[in-house]
Every structure is written in C-alpha cells, then in structure tokens.
Amino acid sequence: METGGRAGGRVTLATVASALGVSRATVSNAYNHPERLSPRLRSRVLRTAGELGYAGPDPLAATLSRGRVNALGLVHGAPMSFGFSDPAAVLFLQGVSEVCEREDLALVLIAGGPDSAVARVALVDAMICYCDVPAEGGLAAIVDRGLPFVVVDGPRLPGAGHVGIDDRGGAASAARHLLDLGHTRLGVVAMPLIEDGWEGTADQDRQDRAHYRASCERLRGYREVVEGAGHAWSAVPVEERVPYGRDAGRQAAAALLARRPRPTALLAMSDELALGAMAAAADAGLSVPGDVAIVGFDDVPAAADAHPALTTVRQPHREKGRRAAELLLRPGVAGDEHRLPVELVVRASTGPPPGR
Template sequence: MAEKLTIRDIARLAGVSKATVSRVLNQKPDVDPATRERILRVMEEQGFVPNIAASGLAGGRSRLLGALIPSLTWPLIPELMRGVGEVVGATPYELILYSINDVNHEKDRSDIISRIVRTRLVSGLLAVFPGPSAKYLAALHSRSFPVLLIDDQGIPPENTPWISVDNRVGAYEATRHLIRLGHRRIAHIQGPLKYQVSHDRYRGYCDALEEAGIPLDPALVLEGDFMPQTGRACANAFFDLPPERRPTAIFAGSDYMAYGAIAAAEQRGLRVPDDVAVVGFDDNPSSAHMEPPLTTVRQPFYEMGRRAAEMLLAFVEASRMMHHPSQNGQFAGVTPSTAVFDPPVRVKMPTSLIIRASCGASRHLHSSPEQGGGDRSR
C-alpha cells in the first residue's frame, strides 16, 4: 500500500492541502512548523517515499543533477565527487551518479546518455572523461539542459562548458624540476597520442628542455597508455639504450606509468632515485605510499569537483530563472546569471608539483629538504 500512496493521500491523512505537502517536500520555508512536523510524521508512519523527480517536474524543473562517470574504481573519482557532493549538499539539489563501468572506455555511450535525458529526471549533467561521447553531449547542451565536461582528454567541443587542468604547465614544471636537479638526459613516457592531454604534457616537457638549451632526443620519448604495463615496457626500452644514451631521469605522463617505470628499474637492479629519478603526473592516493614515494604533478581533483558543481548549478539556476523569473533561485556558493551561457566557459585549473623521494630532491635541494610524502606547490 505504501508504494501506491500519493501526495494527495498524505495531504488527506495530515488534514492539509496537497500544495502544503508539496511545499514541505520541496523544503519551502512558508509552512507552519507544527504542520510540517505533522506531515513528516504521517509520511514516516505510512512509509511514504516521495517521487522527487515527479515532484520536481510538476514544478517545471527537476531538483536533481546527474553525474556521468566512467567507473567508481578510477583513482580520481572519489576526490572529484567529494568536491561535487559538498557543493551540491549545501543546496536544495540532489545528485544522481551514472557509472558506466565499461572495460572499453573508447565506446561511444550516446545510447545510455540518450536514455538518461529522455527520462527528464535531471536538470543538468556533469560528464567526467566522456571520451567519444563528448560530441553528443555538446549537442545536448543548451539553456534548458546544461551539460558540463570535466577533464575530457580530447579537445573539448567549442560550444560546451569545460573544466580541466593546465597540463602543459604542469609537465613543464615537472621537467624543469628535474633539470634543476642536474639531469640532462630526461626521458618522457607519453600517454596515448589520441588524447589531447598527452600532447599538452609532451609540449610542456619540450618547453622545459628548450628553455634549458637541451636538445630533444627522439629516442627518449615513447608512447604508453597511462597504465603500469606500458610504463614498464617504455622504461625497459630506455634502459636498453647504450650507457651514454640512457636517461638519468624519467618523466611519466601518469602516475600509473611511473609505477611501471619504477618496477622496471628495480627489476634491472637500478635504484630510484640514485640511478634514475622518476616523476609522474596525477598524484593518485597511492603515490605517496610508493617505495620510494613518488614525486608527481598533482591534479586538484577535489577543487575541480567543487568548481564544476558550482558552474553547473549556476547554469541550472540561470535556466530556472529564465523559465520562472519570479523565483529566487540563489543559494550559497552559486550566483545564477543568464550571461553564463555566452560564451561557453573554459576553465583550466593550476597543478602543483609534489616533491617526494623518487626524484632525489633531498640530496640536491639542501635549502629546502623534502621528506617522503611532503608537498610543495609551485
């Protein structure tokens, strides 16, 4: 019976109007406290679970936001979603996660996205690493249904809001740090070249070499796939070079590839950082606990999540105000404006170089020694 109860039933049992029950469900302040308590008690006694999607649509706009993520197991997801959740949690909105746990991340998931949109369940959508689906999401983005891409690895569509990090600057600072430690033969393990981030990190690497007057050696640049196996394979290829051409340092385009490079060095009997320094990119949670702890470029996933949620809420509230101009949709952390749609927002957040033991900085930077796991931002 509880599943069949409607707002009308709750109103009848509480002796109030349907509109009053609706105001309680939507957390409106203009309800007498005693009446609110009575309505909530009736709901609890009857086991009533409101259909928040339906109640939102009845008012013209849903109070739900969607987040499309590749997999909950990705190391960046927990911190990113913690930032999103903290911002959304301070508002009247709720968050729904759509996890596409697909081994083949290259697949276009437009079919799933289309089903999400057709339900009219959410008022806006965050998409983390959408991959091939980015173009479809860009086509969906509009004033009535805002879409925001987070850290897409390709070139973001021109008409869609997008937030990422400055990969080129982060890679430049990592390489420059190795140069300042005295390294001249610095290898680079790239991410897959089909991704824009891989090109950006390679350009940052080249920028630092050029600035220091170090010629680029093509033999010291190999392509990986962001995962440990290719980091190991590329590092082994570097170690197979003649002694005079081997790198004394490796800058990997991801922490996972850096893990593989360290494993390859250990297998060869090489010590990190004594024989070869290693630097990664991402600052995964496990990187501080590697042996030795990994020097890396931190992506501010938590801050990205907060910023992305604030941006999407601003878009959604601007859309709500256009449809219902009499409503005051402002709340903490969000300033809606109809101008947020033109031109589309592009945000590049700064990275931080996190110096740990794997680069050997403690032996070189006597003015500021770094203990394993310590942080130093740029």
C-alpha cells in the same frame, strides 16, 4: 512528447520515420536501443534526424511536467569501472559527490561514454563531462541534448562551462626540475595519445597527431623546456602502452630503461604510470633515484606513500569535482571557465644523475 522542430512545423519521431521510409520503432531504437540496428542504419537515422532538426525523444517529458529531476549526470570518457579504480578519478568523484550531498541532488553515473545511448536519454538536469575527447564531434550526443553541461579536462566547447588545470605548465615544471638536477638523458612514459591501441614508441608524427588534450599539453610542456635548454626533443624517447594504468607504466618504462644509453630520468604523465615505472626500475635492478629519477603527475595519495616517495605535479582533483558541480548550479554556465592551479611537489624519487 518529442522535442525538436524547425520553422514551418514541429518535427517528430514520425516525421523522421516518414522521411526515411522506416517504422517509428526503428527511429526510436536508434536513440534508445542502438544494438538493435546496424551501425549503418543507425548512422542514417541520426543523420536524417539532424538534418530535419529532430534532437531525439525528450527523456524528461514522460515523467515530469516541470522538466526537473534534481539530478546531475556524470559522463566518464573511460569505462565506468575506471572511475572507481583510478585514484585521481576517485578523488574527482568525491568532489562531485560532496556538492550533490550538500544540495540534496542525485548523481547519475552514465556508462558507455559521452556518445552512448545512455548519455542521450539519461534523466538528468545537467551533465558533467569528465572526458578528454577530440574537440570535433566527441561530445555530439551531449550537445544535442541541449542541457547545461561542463567539460572537465577536455576541449573547450561553445555553450559549455569548462574546468581544467595548467597541464602544460605543470609538465614544464617537472621537466625543468630534472634539467636543474643535471639530467640530460630523459624518457617519457606517456598516457595514450591516440585511441588506436598502439603500444610502442611514439615518433614525432604520432606526437603531432595526438588528439587527447591533456596528453598533448603535457608533451608540449616537456618539449618546450627541453628545447629551451638547448637539447633536441628528438633525442627524448616517448613510450605508450595500453590499457592505461600501472602495468602500462611498468611496460613503457621497461622499454625506456632497456635503451642504450639508458635514460637517467623518466617523466611520467601520471602517478599511476610513475608508480609502474618505479616497479620497472626495481625489476631491472636499478635504484630510484640513484640510477634513475622519476617524476609523476597528479599527487594521488599513493605518491606520498611510495618507496621512495614520488616527486610529482599536484593538481586539486577533489576541488576540480566540486567546481564542476557548482558551476551547474548557477544560471548561465555557458562560457564559464575555471583553470585550477598546479604545483611541483619534490620528494625522494628525484636526485642528480649517477656520477654527480
């Protein structure tokens, strides 16, 4: 059985094939085996299918008459390996798994991102999109499925539930903490702002063009506090490195600490970046917090175990996973929004600037 239709008759895979003058196999491959088609041909097939009102093969119809498999799908915006290696992502996955275990549901991990062929055909009843993607088109494949879905940390979309945190408020509390300690020379160790592999200083134009929601919100939080205290944001260097992780934090922080005058405090957009920044300080023979104060964001387990223990913004990763899964168990998930609290946790990695 194939889904999709419009007034005046049901649109099928054969309808699309006929309109394009291609075989049914070609249309099927556009959804199930995109590697067998050129990007240009696949784009043409999907565009025509959309114009005709055909959403693609129904992955459930071949195996289930009732249309349920008792499974939730989890789509990660980063490579699947990231979900098992990044501490914050691991905690989130634990939260989702707890609900699935309690409700006797399978959890299907969907590789390739939200616009992959797997996301289009995975046998699931609903989806969790743990994806910070551009609002326009970033989750088109998920939307086309017509299944209930929840977006976590990404854009708010019509018809979807949403779970997130106050990224801007959390970042603001981190910046305010450093200014209250007397720091005026700050630097930012940034998560990626744009998916283009850029490594270097993110100037104001690049900051303005950033499309990842969390990165944008955290930058805005930092900036609002800095400018509110009467300092120029243009004097705060922002450094990006790829791929995301501790080594990226180490490299970005090394560039910041090589500046003259050197920043006396670093705002890292995650704990992984902050832990890399602490390593960069050690590489440069600098003490934390004596020579440079460092604040992270996330409060993963390694933050409290670091030497010195990391000051950071705590967010409830496991609760975020639980809340996302629980939303999908309710009828009418569309439009349901949950913003979870954050708090600044002050530890030993921050103190006043040198000489104070």
